Amino acid sequence: MEKLIITCALTGAEATKQDNPNLPVTPEEIAKAALEVRQAGASIVHLHARNEDGSPTQDKTVYAEIMRRIRETGNDIILQVSTGGAVGMTPEERIQPVTLRSKASDGSFSGGQATGLLPPYPEMASLTTGTVNFGNGVFLNTPSDIERFARVIQEHGVLPELEIFDAGMIRNALELRKKGLVPDNAPFDFVMGVAGGIPGTPRELLFLVESLPEGARWSVAGIGRAQLPLATMAILLGGHVRVGFEDNVYYAKGVLAESNAQLVARIVRLAKELGRAVAAPDEARHMLGIIGKK
Ligand code: KMH
Numbered sequence: 001m002e003k004l005i006i007t008c009a010l011t012g013a014e015a016t017k018q019d020n021p022n023l024p025v026t027p028e029e030i031a032k033a034a035l036e037v038r039q040a041g042a043s044i045v046h047l048h049a050r051n052e053d054g055s056p057t058q059d060k061t062v063y064a065e066i067m068r069r070i071r072e073t074g075n076d077i078i079l080q081v082s083t084g085g086a087v088g089m090t091p092e093e094r095i096q097p098v099t100l101r102s103k104a105s106d107g108s109f110s111g112g113q114a115t116g117l118l119p120p121y122p123e124m125a126s127l128t129t130g131t132v133n134f135g136n137g138v139f140l141n142t143p144s145d146i147e148r149f150a151r152v153i154q155e156h157g158v159l160p161e162l163e164i165f166d167a168g169m170i171r172n173a174l175e176l177r178k179k180g181l182v183p184d185n186a187p188f189d190f191v192m193g194v195a196g197g198i199p200g201t202p203r204e205l206l207f208l209v210e211s212l213p214e215g216a217r218w219s220v221a222g223i224g225r226a227q228l229p230l231a232t233m234a235i236l237l238g239g240h241v242r243v244g245f246e247d248n249v250y251y252a253k254g255v256l257a258e259s260n261a262q263l264v265a266r267i268v269r270l271a272k273e274l275g276r277a278v279a280a281p282d283e284a285r286h287m288l289g290i291i292g293k294k
């Protein structure tokens with residue numbers, strides 16, 4: 001089996017400090033959490049941004065500050081920005097952070113100032129390929145908006161990660177592939193257990209995995225109590241794992257997690273016990289086909 005890629009979704013758009021006081025919210029807190037999860041064994045961070053009052057924002061200046069602070073700590077973790085944002089945001093708001101990476105006239109990509117550190121721009125972006133009820137709200141992704149997001153992600157040289165909240169979204173993702181709007185190496189991430197989406201059960205995970213084309217790379221992000229069992233299954237099945245406060249603020253039933261790093265460290269221990277080596281960020285870049293892009 002290939003090495004395990006661990007993604008940590010540090011903050012999300014929904015959890016609050018009331019849910020877990022250890023939730024990283026400010027750019028400084030997010031950069032600190034990103035370093036801790038890198039040291040614990042994660043190779044990708046999935047990023048969301050917040051306003052000063054803690055409410056979600058897709059403002060690219062806040063994302064720019066988060067990524068700058070992450071790189072300033074010498075952190076080489078892969079930077080994945082959200083294009084999902086929060087329920088109710090407009091597509092224009094949501095796509096902003098992708099544009100922090102710009103294409104130069106010679107075809108190379110850049111963003112941020114040269115610091116001698118890895119550049120502070122997005123290497124990956126999440127791309128949800130359908131609409132799903134999301135608790136009491138609706139996470140709206142119309143066919144035309146999905147195509148538009150895919151085009152902008154492509155134009156900015158960013159690798160999309162296909163966020164699959166329900167089975168029909170796999171079909172939509174494959175349509176985008178056929179149209180040449182997402183590359184064949186774009187990984188799938190099954191977000192399982194959202195109220196309104198596919199349940200986070202072993203049976204459903206097997207069904208989603210079997211629905212993918214041969215050779216497709218996938219990870220699973222189990223919501224709440226589904227996080228640990230589904231992550232364990234992914235380690236065993238050759239998939240990859242996403243953990244973090246965006247999806248689950250608990251370590252065990254009734255016990256809040258101390259940090260995102262605590263959740264990552266448990267996956268690293270499990271992988272070790274189960275005989276699966278863990279990928280470092282550069283190894284993950286090679287596996288995902290994003291190494292070499294500047
Ligand atoms: N906050 C959810 C409504 C993503 O990051 O791409 C959507 C979300 C997905 O978090």
Ligand code: ZN
Nearest residue numbers: 012082084246
């Ligand atoms: Zn997200």
